[in-house]
Amino acid sequence: MTADSLTLETGAATSVAAPARLPLVVYVLAVGTFLMLTTEFVVAGLLPEIAGDLRVGVAQAGLLITVFAAGMIVGSPAMALLTRGLPPRTTLLLALAVFAAGHVVVAVGSSLPLLLGARFVTAFATGAFWSVASVVATRAAGPGSGARALGLVGAGGMLANVVGVPIGAFAGQLSGWRGPFWALAALALVAVPLVARYVPRDDGAGPATSVRSELGAMRSVPLWLVLAACATTTGGVLSAYSYISPLLTDRAGIPVGLVPLVLVGFGVGSLIGTVLGGRLGDVRPHATTIAVAASTTVVLVALCLVSGSAVPTVALVVLLGLLGLSANPVLSALAVRFAGVAPTLGVALSVAAYNLGTAVGSGVAGATLDSGLGATGPVVVGAGIAVLTLVPTVALARTR
Numbered sequence: 001m002t003a004d005s006l007t008l009e010t011g012a013a014t015s016v017a018a019p020a021r022l023p024l025v026v027y028v029l030a031v032g033t034f035l036m037l038t039t040e041f042v043v044a045g046l047l048p049e050i051a052g053d054l055r056v057g058v059a060q061a062g063l064l065i066t067v068f069a070a071g072m073i074v075g076s077p078a079m080a081l082l083t084r085g086l087p088p089r090t091t092l093l094l095a096l097a098v099f100a101a102g103h104v105v106v107a108v109g110s111s112l113p114l115l116l117g118a119r120f121v122t123a124f125a126t127g128a129f130w131s132v133a134s135v136v137a138t139r140a141a142g143p144g145s146g147a148r149a150l151g152l153v154g155a156g157g158m159l160a161n162v163v164g165v166p167i168g169a170f171a172g173q174l175s176g177w178r179g180p181f182w183a184l185a186a187l188a189l190v191a192v193p194l195v196a197r198y199v200p201r202d203d204g205a206g207p208a209t210s211v212r213s214e215l216g217a218m219r220s221v222p223l224w225l226v227l228a229a230c231a232t233t234t235g236g237v238l239s240a241y242s243y244i245s246p247l248l249t250d251r252a253g254i255p256v257g258l259v260p261l262v263l264v265g266f267g268v269g270s271l272i273g274t275v276l277g278g279r280l281g282d283v284r285p286h287a288t289t290i291a292v293a294a295s296t297t298v299v300l301v302a303l304c305l306v307s308g309s310a311v312p313t314v315a316l317v318v319l320l321g322l323l324g325l326s327a328n329p330v331l332s333a334l335a336v337r338f339a340g341v342a343p344t345l346g347v348a349l350s351v352a353a354y355n356l357g358t359a360v361g362s363g364v365a366g367a368t369l370d371s372g373l374g375a376t377g378p379v380v381v382g383a384g385i386a387v388l389t390l391v392p393t394v395a396l397a398r399t400r
Helices: 003-009 011-017 024-045 047-054 063-082 088-108 112-141 146-175 178-198 211-217 221-242 244-251 256-283 285-306 310-324 328-338 343-370 374-388 390-399
Strands: none
Touching (some): 112 343, 221 285, 244 256, 256 310, 256 328, 285 328, 285 374
16 A cells, blocks of 8 residues: 555544645636536526527527537546647636636627527537646645545535526526526636736656657556546436436325425435535545445445335435535545646546537437436436446455
8 A cells, every 4th residue: 555545544644644624726616616516517507598598499509518518528537638738727717718718708609509509619628727726726635634625626616506597597598598608708707817926836746757658658557447436426416416306206105396495405414415425535536435325325325115105205305415416526636646647637527528428328318218217217227327437446455
């Protein structure tokens, strides 16, 4: 076991190395991820208005979500390689500028192809920001608090589901669907001076390594085990969550008007779970990832069994939010560590893996709605994917 492993696995060592408070730059980067995740999901609440204004079907307008996910899958590792020679602060500032410009194009655009192109480019900027921000936050926090820092950065993304997306949908009803995109562009520009002020010019990363060296680092077996866990973790949870509304209304008998409150409960649970998962992951990273995978599987199986009753269904959905994604900051921290000389590329691949798992899992889950499983189909798919997370996490724990 290496010295880094010992620091992460031993509570006593962590208590010595970990600072009592995280650096302010971590909170600034959390604000940035709040913007990035808000734009990824806010379209879902604006689809009818967008479709009506552009005179296309809702399914066609939904491509604005699909193309963004595709951009994240491709763009995160691509931008990690393209920007490897730039200082992290420069990359973050450029990403915010492109993010703002992409939202202005969407806000003034009048054709679906133009909006799809702008969303795809914006996803590249989002992937670049998320990847570099994760590495900067990890280095700023130090070896004893890397996962805790990523938990806070990830909490900014979870807060987007709880606050950003509902506010965006409400603002869209008041000012038209273009209003939230103008607001996100303005907020990105506001974030620029914050990043310029608090992200150091030199974060101690050292000279840039060659592309060959970075790609060579990708031969790390532990890294690919982490990436597999990233894909199955989000794939399992979001397969079920993406189609949770039919389960709540058709199976549990919950009124349509109360569904948003249940979704807020899931979001609040995710926010708390991400922060707590990051704290636990600094002490026992492998135990945390295994426990989260096992408990998430149990929750999803229980949800299949009791989905005919409203109260236990709501409780399990909130519990799924609390547990399901709580290992993500730990997995991201492990990706940074196991990528060796290519930490940004490592975490970029983890971002791609999260999105790939979501895309594949939700696609399979959606197909089950017309099967004999009906509204419980996505939850069954989610449980099947979630249990697969035990394979890479257990293997990783044994090899380390």
